[in-house]
Amino acid sequence: MTDPANKPRRRFLGRTGASTALLALVPGVKLVDLALAKDEDEPASVKTRWGLLVDANRCVTDCQACVSACEDEHALAKTGTARLDPQWIRKVELVDESNDRSLSIPLMCQHCEDAPCVDVCPTGASFKRADGMVLVDKHTCIGCRYCMMACPFNARSFVHGEVTGQKSYSPRGKGTVESCTLCVHRVDQDRAPACVESCAVDGHGALTFGDLNDSESTVSKTVRSQPHRELRPDLALNTGVRYRGV
Amino acid sequence: MTQRFVMALLIILSLATSSIADVTLPSYPKGKGEHCVEPTDVMRRDHFEYLMHHRQISVHLGVRSKRHSLVGCVDCHASQADDGAYIPVNEPGQFCGSCHIYTAVKIDCFSCHAAVPDAVVKQ
Numbered sequence: 001m002t003d004p005a006n007k008p009r010r011r012f013l014g015r016t017g018a019s020t021a022l023l024a025l026v027p028g029v030k031l032v033d034l035a036l037a038k039d040e041d042e043p044a045s046v047k048t049r050w051g052l053l054v055d056a057n058r059c060v061t062d063c064q065a066c067v068s069a070c071e072d073e074h075a076l077a078k079t080g081t082a083r084l085d086p087q088w089i090r091k092v093e094l095v096d097e098s099n100d101r102s103l104s105i106p107l108m109c110q111h112c113e114d115a116p117c118v119d120v121c122p123t124g125a126s127f128k129r130a131d132g133m134v135l136v137d138k139h140t141c142i143g144c145r146y147c148m149m150a151c152p153f154n155a156r157s158f159v160h161g162e163v164t165g166q167k168s169y170s171p172r173g174k175g176t177v178e179s180c181t182l183c184v185h186r187v188d189q190d191r192a193p194a195c196v197e198s199c200a201v202d203g204h205g206a207l208t209f210g211d212l213n214d215s216e217s218t219v220s221k222t223v224r225s226q227p228h229r230e231l232r233p234d235l236a237l238n239t240g241v242r243y244r245g246v
Numbered sequence: 247m248t249q250r251f252v253m254a255l256l257i258i259l260s261l262a263t264s265s266i267a268d269v270t271l272p273s274y275p276k277g278k279g280e281h282c283v284e285p286t287d288v289m290r291r292d293h294f295e296y297l298m299h300h301r302q303i304s305v306h307l308g309v310r311s312k313r314h315s316l317v318g319c320v321d322c323h324a325s326q327a328d329d330g331a332y333i334p335v336n337e338p339g340q341f342c343g344s345c346h347i348y349t350a351v352k353i354d355c356f357s358c359h360a361a362v363p364d365a366v367v368k369q
Binding site: 038040041042043044127129130131135137138139162163165166167168169171172173174176184188189 | 301303305306307308309310311312317320357358359360363364
């Protein structure tokens with residue numbers, strides 16, 4: 001989908017991304033790495049900070065596996081009008097205009113520590129869970145869409161019409177804002193998000209999920225030892241989603 | 247005068263009782279299992295309190311216990327049609343629908359939440 005409003009931002013990302021050299025993949029890196037699951041009646045803990053590492057070097061330009069996996073997992077049906085379709089994760093092409101080098105990366109809610117969407121929400125519906133996941137409590141969301149305006153990554157969608165066929169673990173409804181939940185229902189059961197799983201199944205392994213606070217997790221080891229970056233580091237949001245090779 | 251009053255009262259009462267008798271009381275399919283997560287009279291009066299509490303702790307805190315979750319209600323109380331397909335619990339005559347229609351209390355849970363268990367929704 002071409003969204004003219006996004007063009008300047010994507011170009012900006014492209015320019016900054018091009019300044020970073022491509023990195024080789026570290027051998028032996030596990031694709032999915034989760035801490036021990038919490039008990040089901042135990043609340044999320046501040047000791048955990050869930051994070052997702054995207055390796056742009058491994059992300060394939062035409063591949064949409066993560067996007068379709070997300071749509072299947074959360075029953076994100078097409079509305080028939082492209083600009084109204086829910087989009088929790090999308091593939092973005094970054095082009096360096098000076099030499100035409102292009103990159104493809106998945107872009108979704110970045111699960112910021114200092115999330116602008118949480119700051120602007122008038123009802124407290126947009127909130128950050130103790131373990132760093134930025135979510136929408138649709139019970140209290142009034143659909144004002146301030147969060148959508150505040151998000152620097154254009155990561156949120158608004159549900160414009162009636163929804164049917166929802167999954168029990170992923171309620172969605174008209175008049176509320178929604179975005180990537182890092183598949184919180186799966187993570188609470190010690191499973192990786194659907195996009196991470198599908199990327200691994202396809203053999204690309206561009207997505208690694210895990211606890212950034214756990215020094216033994218692959219994602220935290222990679223983040224500590226390998227160059228990576230947040231998107232829009234100038235905003236100092238301390239995002240939970242990090243990128244390599246961008 | 248008193249006689250007339252008593253007669254009128256009797257007529258009114260008989261009219262009232264006959265109209266009550268005409269109303270069909272909610273009837274709904276029996277849920278799975280021996281009994282509900284709480285005694286029936288408690289659930290009748292306070293089910294929304296349990297649901298409200300559970301929604302707060304599950305959405306905001308990440309507590310995933312099943313005891314008072316809406317998904318748990320649907321799993322137990324959704325009944326199946328003859329062809330095996332589940333019927334949404336908010337339909338007339340179904341577990342939620344029957345009483346809510348009777349009491350004229352609109353529920354909006356199922357404008358977002360699935361009203362049938364997952365196995366069937368899954369393609």
